[in-house]
Amino acid sequence: MELQDIDLNLLVVFNELLRQRKMSAVARTLGISQPAVSNALNRLRKLLDDDLFLRTSKGMIPTQLAGTLAGPITEALDVIHHSLNARATFDPLTSTRAFTVAMTDIGEIYLLPGLMERLGKLAPGVKISTVCIHGDSLKGAMESGCIDLAIGFLPGLTAGFFQRRLLSQQYVCIFRKGHPLGRRDMTLEAFAMADRVSISAEGTGHTRVDAAIQQAGVTRRSRLSVPHFAALGHILQSTDLIAVVPQAYAERALVLFNLVSAPCPVKISEISVNVFWHATRHREVGNQWLRNVISDRFAVCPIPEATMSPQGLVVNCRGE
Template identity: 30%
Template sequence: MRSLRHFDLNLLLVFEALMRERHVTRAAEKLHLSQPALSHALKRLREALDDPLLVRTGNGLQPTPRALALLPVVQQALALLQAGLAPPESFTPATSTRRFTLATTDYFEEVMYPAFLSQLLTYAPEISFSIELITPDVLSDALEQRQVDMVVGLDSQSALPTGVIQTPWMDEALVCLAAADNDGVGEALTIEQFARQPHVELADISGLLPSSIENCLAQHQLSRRVISKNLNYIAAARVVSLTDAIMTLPRQMAERFITMLPVRIVVPPQELPALNMTLIQHGLYANDPAIAWLANELTAFAKRFGR
């Protein structure tokens, strides 16, 4: 044989079966081939290796020294190929010690994560998590380099690099928050009233979030004044509680603040879009059983959690 490129690797299966069975008919049955097809394959093997390989004797087919020397090499190669082509091992949460790294929004970490982790630990007691902020490097590099396993809660309208996979996860209505003693804001706001209020909002440190509120206002030839951009919801809510400003945030986050601070929920303009949150992972690891399990758990939890 002059080159592996000219050798039909399927013949290795034929060789191994013939060496194991030492019988053409039985080897053909094992490989689900006809006897003539196997005989033809044996002929091709002999020509390729320039050796008879199996010789008929009074004790049936017997291997030549070349065949005996080749057998362990072929068996090892086939075993390596079989292992390499096998599907990845399934993920077993009950015994896994996997540590997942999630890049998340304030909403997920504050509102959902504690209950989600508590639930998982009942049937995956050895897993653990690291929570990180969604920064500009997360989607461009960290997902691809497996420094982050998944991005949780980013808005569906966010600009994404190639190679990542985004799937719908959870929708949440937006509401407004105002100080309890803010007499300038009623129980509900029209789009015009909303635009006239001073606003507090979260700073987009990821650089990825679209300005859905600005876009909505622009469609109505309106704009707003943002007096403070904060890094997290709790700081923003505290600013609201001490000023005449309002902020727009997911409803379940707002419901937590009204028990913590002197603030109240205000019905927002009906024109404001809902928050459509997603799960994002890198396409390189889409078939990782652990990541698939985590995505399924997050999706199931969101369905039970949403109201």
């Protein structure tokens, strides 16, 4: 016999008869008529070729086959009932869950210290693993649940993704203390003559910096191109190279690497650093908790606001 041959409602009636032993009581419990209970029992008797329950002065007594089926059927229905009515919970104080978050190295430098400090107080057993952002592969990893959240300037994550704004960033120029540019204003002409490091962080919107510089008429190519920000401070502190970076990186790098910053003479639109999650994780309580922690710690916008765009839902601040 295959499962598709059995109406699950028949097993529900069977289970109630095991428990109450009276058709009238089963009918009241299930909210159906007594003839409907009798009809269900007759259908099940035909399917299993057994009487299943016998009438006695003490009520309906199960046959040997019914007694054999009682345990497995009761257990199976309990599992189904629990699964359908379960409400997932997440207790940060006791959880040992491991979350995977995609972010650039700027995100690691700027966000991770504060995030881990907060988690140490709220969820001491929770673990965070970060992964690099790699273009289209990020979408698939988030769709499959391999990555819980992504943080950064990621204009490629649109349809199928939710996002919440954390902060906006301007681009600034940074270079070592004592650099010749530090002795005069950072004009477009001075910028155009300087040797530059460009950062092409794959999968992020930072590649538009070079495009904006070219559109400003700066024809001199960068002398060095690196795929991330990790080594940038080390490079700048010992050379006359300059770099155009988000302000968040500059805030962390200036003191650490003895650098200075100046407004960038090239007009580059500010970037929005968002936290992203896939629609399949929108109602998942652990994911909700972590992105709320991140938003509470780093979001600068005080008023919840959510808007729907053709590309997907954009959630600003803490609104969901």
